[in-house]
Amino acid sequence: MTRAPLRAEVQWAPIPAPGRMAPHTWAASGEVVLHDEEVASGRLVVLHDPAGEETWKGEYRMVVLVQAQLEPEFAIEAMLGDVAWSWVTESLELFDAEARELGCTATRVVSQSYGALAGRASTVDVEMRVSWTPTSSDLAPHFSAWTAMLAAAGGLPPAPAQVAPLVPSHRARSRHSSADRED
Numbered sequence: 001m002t003r004a005p006l007r008a009e010v011q012w013a014p015i016p017a018p019g020r021m022a023p024h025t026w027a028a029s030g031e032v033v034l035h036d037e038e039v040a041s042g043r044l045v046v047l048h049d050p051a052g053e054e055t056w057k058g059e060y061r062m063v064v065l066v067q068a069q070l071e072p073e074f075a076i077e078a079m080l081g082d083v084a085w086s087w088v089t090e091s092l093e094l095f096d097a098e099a100r101e102l103g104c105t106a107t108r109v110v111s112q113s114y115g116a117l118a119g120r121a122s123t124v125d126v127e128m129r130v131s132w133t134p135t136s137s138d139l140a141p142h143f144s145a146w147t148a149m150l151a152a153a154g155g156l157p158p159a160p161a162q163v164a165p166l167v168p169s170h171r172a173r174s175r176h177s178s179a180d181r182e183d
Contacts, residue, residue: 001046002028004095004140009034009156010147015043022047022061030147032154040068040154044146046139057101058133062142066128068153074108075124081106084128084153091148092132094158097141099132126153 006012009032017025025047032040047053047061066087074080084106092099107127113120128149134142152158 001139001143004144006144006147007032007151007156007159009154010150012147017045021045021063022049022053024048024050030150032150032156034154034156039156040066040150042066042146042150042153044143056133058135060134060137060139062099062130062132062134062139062146064128064130064146064149066126066130066149066153068126068155070124070126070155072122072124074126075110075122080108080126084126087149087152088128088130090158091145091152092142094148095141095144097145098135099142100135102130102132104128104130128153 002012010030011033012028012030015027015029017027019025025045027043027045029043030041031038043065045063047056047063049056049059052059053061070080077083085104088102088104091097092102105128107129109125109127110122111125112122130149132142148158
């Protein structure tokens with residue numbers, strides 16, 4: 001799964017997976033770095049129950065968190081939830097990651113400081129909590145779709161991994177050696 005080609009801006013590393021959600025779990029954290037600045041981050045948890053899980057309608061479940069700070073004008077953007085949803089669906093489509101039972105909650109947080117903190121800039125953050133059931137056991141397209149969701153939230157245009165985007169010029173870096181990767 002993790003040998004799937006990724007965008008150059010995406011960095012990821014395996015993290016401890018929650019143990020009680022399914023008989024088998026795997027997890028990763030990821031971030032999108034553009035010009036040495038993190039523009040989006042998130043986590044992916046892969047749940048696997050060989051016996052199948054009725055609520056998932058399958059043996060696998062992908063559970064994703066994506067977070068990003070947005071431009072201030074998004075504070076009043078009524079369509080932000082729809083935009084976040086499109087990041088999810090377009091990322092899955094981009095990698096032919098077929099899914100069922102797809103769900104997403106998009107949350108916008110606007111922070112404005114007052115009083116002694118009034119000098120702080122206002123911020124607008126988006127958080128997406130997404131889950132879906134892959135229609136096959138090939139999870140590589142789903143891993144790639146997660147990284148595409150991170151990239152979209154970070155403001156990067158859609159691009160399959162084999163197409164070099166015009167924006168950044170640095171190479172992909174994983175925070176671990178390739179020997180640590182799982183298939």
